Structure formats: structure tokens, C-alpha cells
Amino acid sequence: MITLYDCATAPSPRRARIFLAEKNVPHETVQVDLRSGEQLGEAFRRINPQCTVPALVTDEGPVLTDNASIAAYLEARFPEPPLLGRTPLDKAEIAGWQWRVEFEGLMAIAEAVRNSSPAMAGRALPGPVGYAQIPALAERGLARLHHFLAVLNDHLAHRDFIAAGQFSVADITAVVAVDFARIVKVKPGEAHPHLLRWREAMQRRGTMG
Amino acid sequence: MITLYDCATAPSPRRARIFLAEKNVPHETVQVDLRSGEQLGEAFRRINPQCTVPALVTDEGPVLTDNASIAAYLEARFPEPPLLGRTPLDKAEIAGWQWRVEFEGLMAIAEAVRNSSPAMAGRALPGPVGYAQIPALAERGLARLHHFLAVLNDHLAHRDFIAAGQFSVADITAVVAVDFARIVKVKPGEAHPHLLRWREAMQRRGTMG
Known part of the structure; x- marks a missing residue:
């Protein structure tokens, strides 16, 4: 089990x-x-x-x-259904987007919140070493996050999924990133119609709880 | 081709x-x-x-x-030889270390050099958006890098490879990170005997050019 x-x-x-x-x-x-x-x-x-x-x-x-x-x-x-892709090209596209969503999305949010929240003082990075907050990095994280949402919205203009024309781990990571952005008071809105359409379709899968 | x-x-x-x-x-x-x-x-x-x-x-x-x-x-x-692992557990260990080396090693070096080098002014992150350098982040990157080398040295004390008892992509990424550290004047030395032993063994493979 x-x-x-x-x-x-x-x-x-x-x-x-x-x-x-x-x-x-x-x-x-x-x-x-x-x-x-x-x-x-x-x-x-x-x-x-x-x-x-x-x-x-x-x-x-x-x-x-x-x-x-x-x-x-x-x-x-548990190979089925594949969430990392089936063909070499699909695997490549999914791995590449997974990395982008982690680096440009999740990491931007982490920078923004960890370097600004009073509760995170002295814990600006995960792990056993205590690092001081860097206020300028919190600001930069926020700027990166706004840019990321714009990039994702453009990317989804003619797509139903983040990568390789299929549901994948990149969609999972992107849903988690987009939703978690609320911790720094950022939400997709009128400027992100494609992102919102995709987010609603993800919700209908019933697995995002 | x-x-x-x-x-x-x-x-x-x-x-x-x-x-x-x-x-x-x-x-x-x-x-x-x-x-x-x-x-x-x-x-x-x-x-x-x-x-x-x-x-x-x-x-x-x-x-x-x-x-x-x-x-x-x-x-x-080209599945053979596998560089991302063969069994589920090997794949897991290799993916986990690959992520750690990227996040704790390569990213620390990038933070250190991109936020301090005069040639990188206005380009503190890769990509099309120009971000200003954050001197405190350069310092933090350097501290993280020193910590990473210590962690890697300890990890290699009783191991010939970074993950799963076999040569893998995690070794490749770690070799590149350890060597690239010289750009911020950091090199493994007397404090890192296990890391140096591993690095020499990697060199003997003849593929690290």
C-alpha cells in the first residue's frame, strides 16, 4: 500500500x-x-x-x-495514463514546460512570499540553513509572477493543455502555481481569458481538490 | 541525424x-x-x-x-544505457538529486554571478525580461554554493555516484555545477576529499570534455 x-x-x-x-x-x-x-x-x-x-x-x-x-x-x-508523456517528443515538451512552470512560476511565488512575510523571517529558503529575507527579491518575484501569468495566458490561447496536446504533470504544476499565487495577492483576471478557460477545464476533471 | x-x-x-x-x-x-x-x-x-x-x-x-x-x-x-534510471526507485532517486543539484547548485552559482558581474547588469535572470541585479542575492548565492559543496561532499563519503548507485544525469549536472563554480572563484579543496575523488573518477570516463 x-x-x-x-x-x-x-x-x-x-x-x-x-x-x-x-x-x-x-x-x-x-x-x-x-x-x-x-x-x-x-x-x-x-x-x-x-x-x-x-x-x-x-x-x-x-x-x-x-x-x-x-x-x-x-x-x-503506474505507467497508465502517462503524465510525463509517451513519445520522445511528448516527453521532451512536457519536461521542458514542467521546468518552466517550476522555475518561472512556483519559484517566483516562493521568492515573493518567503522574502516578505513576517512569518518567514530568517527562512527565505526551504531547508535547514536559515537565510535572511531580501526585500528586493520579494519585489522581483512578484514582477516575475505577473510576467509568468502573461506568458501562460498567451501560450494557452490556442491550446487546451500546457504541453504536448495532452493532460500532463505540467498542467498539474501550473494549476498549483496559478492557485498558490493568491498567497501574494495575485490572481488571473480579465487580462488572462485563455488561462481562465484552461483553469476551468482543469477544475472539471474533479482531481484538483 | x-x-x-x-x-x-x-x-x-x-x-x-x-x-x-x-x-x-x-x-x-x-x-x-x-x-x-x-x-x-x-x-x-x-x-x-x-x-x-x-x-x-x-x-x-x-x-x-x-x-x-x-x-x-x-x-x-536512446534508452541504453539509461541515464534517468531503470527501476521506479532508481528513477525517483535520480530525479530527486537532479532537482537538488539544479536548485541548490546551478541556481546558486547563477544567482552569485548574475547579480554581481558588471557584464550581467540588467540581466540578472535569463530570458527576455531585463531584471536589475540584487547584490544581496549574489552574496546569498555564494553562501548557498558553499553549503552545497559541503552537502555533496558528505553525500559522496560512501558513494561512487550521486544517485541510485549508478552513473546518471545527476552526476552530469553535478560535474557541470562543480566545475562552473570557478566563475565565482569557488573550487572544491581540502575540505572536500570525497567530492574530489568522485570528480576524478568522473574525469576518467572520458566524456566530460
């Missing part, structure tokens, strides 16, 4: 959650309460010493603690 | 070049002279409108212009 350690309100485990739902992989879900600091407690530390979610526990190996690992694992073990 | 548009002195196309060499994929190489601005000229713009290297031209589709796309394409089209 596969178990996903999840947190319903956090963007990173949401990527793994949608991936599992789209693959229709039988699994259990355990909620970890990040607000009360449950991830730092002894019980969860035994499951994932890095104290992060998502954490995917399988029956065959070490816990998987990042979305790159989780997607690679699930795609190989 | 496959053609790699390359630049012998740049880190990003080096990743694609090593990947092709390790797969032993027959291909042609065309050098693009980034110093003279050849990538901005009309001839190269027709090949890759984004004016970047690496650019991989294949016989079956659009030019591939980033390392994520290139690795995914080549692995699918």
Missing part, C-alpha cells in the same frame, strides 16, 4: 495528491497539520526526517520527499 | 554534450560563438528563435532548447 503524507492547504503536497488522483493509484492519505507544527514532532520525524510534506511511503523503498522523485516513481510504477 | 548547437566554454550546453557522449548517440556538433554574439545573428535565430544553447535539432520535431527537454527526449529515444 502507498501512503501520502499530505497537508490539504499546502501547495507542494497538492502536486503529489493530484498526480495520484489522475493516475487513480490506490493509496491512503494522512493529513499532517503544518500549522500546529506536527511535521516537527517525533512521530512524523520517524517517517520523514526532513520534516516536509509531501512524503510518499511505498512498500518497496525509502520515503520519497520531493515532487520530482514522486512523479518519476509513480510514472514508472 | 541529430545536431547539437553547442558552445565549448558554456555550462548549459555542456550538460547536453556529456549526455550525448554517455549515450554514444551519433550526432553532429556546431559551435556557436557566444562571445561574438553569434547566437543573436540571423542564421542562428532561424535555428533557435530563443537565441540560446544548447539547441538540439532532431529529424522529427521542433528544436529542443533546454536540458530538461533534451534529457527526456534522448532517454526515450
